[in-house]
Amino acid sequence: MLVDASWEEVQTGLLKHSRLLAGESISILEAAGRVSSEDLIADSDLPACNQSAVDGYAVADESPTGKGQYYITGHLDLGEISPLALKPGQAMGVLTGGNLPLGGRAVVPHEKVEIQNHYLRSREVIKPGNNIKPAGEDYVKGSQLLSRGSVLTPGDIGLLAAYGKTSVTVSRKPRVAVLCLSKHVVPWQSLPEPGQIRDSNGPLLSALVLQDGGLPISIKNVSKTETSVKTVAAELLEQADILIMTGGTYAEGGNEARRLMEQLGAEIIYWDVPVQPGSHTGASVRNSQLLFALSGNPAACAVGYQLFVAPVLRAMQG
Amino acid sequence: MLVDASWEEVQTGLLKHSRLLAGESISILEAAGRVSSEDLIADSDLPACNQSAVDGYAVADESPTGKGQYYITGHLDLGEISPLALKPGQAMGVLTGGNLPLGGRAVVPHEKVEIQNHYLRSREVIKPGNNIKPAGEDYVKGSQLLSRGSVLTPGDIGLLAAYGKTSVTVSRKPRVAVLCLSKHVVPWQSLPEPGQIRDSNGPLLSALVLQDGGLPISIKNVSKTETSVKTVAAELLEQADILIMTGGTYAEGGNEARRLMEQLGAEIIYWDVPVQPGSHTGASVRNSQLLFALSGNPAACAVGYQLFVAPVLRAMQG
Structure with missing residues (x-):
């Protein structure tokens, strides 16, 4: 576990735990912006003739x-x-x-x-x-059209089409679930009672995840759950590559996020980083899934996401 | 019609014909990157209490x-x-x-x-x-949360959630169809016969349109069509806001793109612009739909798209 580490050290530590996701085959018409998980070799000259x-x-x-x-x-x-x-x-x-x-x-x-x-x-x-x-002026048979790990541009899509490729293998999108641990925070669709506020972090994180090529799969709040928080988190981890918890990260409040990670059998990678806002933050790993705890404060939550979650999301895609 | 105009003059001329598209209501979870077509006013202070x-x-x-x-x-x-x-x-x-x-x-x-x-x-x-x-430190009741025409950021999505908005009205995505007029060009999924090449412009344009917030709805080639080209183009225009034709733009080849536009009753906005590559290009307007003719050469096609189609696509979204 990283103790008294700078945010740069924490980033490096997190990337060691970021596995590259498997590839999936998709139509070239949907592939711009995705990351190729294959090297593609020209099977003929382009142009084919002089x-x-x-x-x-x-x-x-x-x-x-x-x-x-x-x-x-x-x-x-x-x-x-x-x-x-x-x-x-x-x-x-x-x-x-x-x-x-x-x-x-x-x-x-x-x-x-x-x-x-x-x-x-x-x-x-x-x-x-x-x-x-001359034949082969653009690409000679046997030369590399695409390299594994490259982000596909519209020009790449045109090149794939010129070679008659209808599909391409790209990294699967990381699946991300969000769990809000603050009991006074209700889902954003709900009407808060006095003293409660609406969850803005779920939609904020969902938009950020989409922007970074991830797939937001679920936004849950514990305020209205009847099952235990551990059960909710375990269910989310059945489908998610990454679970982001918000709120419940500060020691005075019982540090529910950290206790939950430990209950789930996750190994803590780091806890608390000297950044403002957002110093109350941590992450853990469990069966190659990453669990993040970010502050419940929206600004601190966004900072924690950009510093710690975003680099991991990008690394998982290649 | 613009004659001997620079590409800057052509861009200005095209923007005069670019109508703003109507709004559509979508979930805030899908709204990041879209363009708001409403002003949104805070209906309460945020935070609500001290x-x-x-x-x-x-x-x-x-x-x-x-x-x-x-x-x-x-x-x-x-x-x-x-x-x-x-x-x-x-x-x-x-x-x-x-x-x-x-x-x-x-x-x-x-x-x-x-x-x-x-x-x-x-x-x-x-x-x-x-x-x-204090109550209202972030937003006072009655202040503006979002302005019409702004691109929604993840932070905006969080703000909408904090106000309990589940949906937001954004500009509809411009619907774009592509029609390849070169008879020796076959769809990219096909095996070309000697002398034929595959269409790389359709997938290239489709990826560029997606990148600029448009919705590619169809890629057609005339090489395999049994109905007349005019019929194919008219059918595409029943659904598209923009029709991009590629190939058939040069005078020596009969300028099929321009003839087709005239047959469809479209008014020519410009024809031929001194840019290299891609000087053989034009556009026309028909019932507030825009028809573009771009060169069939992939590099020239991409240049024509960036200079003439992309600004229009963005203007239509606000």
């Missing part, structure tokens, strides 16, 4: 002067494949992103040619490879 | 020296209401965030008192209001 980089004319060879005259054998539409290979002295119209005819060794942009009677003359020197986007 | 700001003792008055001796009449737990008002010379134990007993005019922190036989003596000068958090 393409024209401009609208213009593919030519078969350079002429002796580099500015030769070519017979135009036809035009290729986007997606069309030339049935015949270009021979020396021949040219074929091509479009940006369109396939090159076999034998095409350079492309002359349409604004650089003069055309007369099916013959074109280039106004610029033609060099092999000019204005050709 | 509270203690520390763990300590509420006292009824200042003694003549300011460091008097007080008889401790009892202790209030959090949420408890004192049945009796404090009289001069009396003190009562209180906790941080707990209600003050009636008649309590200051609180002495517990580390600043000496206690002997139910009497406490303060080691610091007591001034009225010391360590009291």
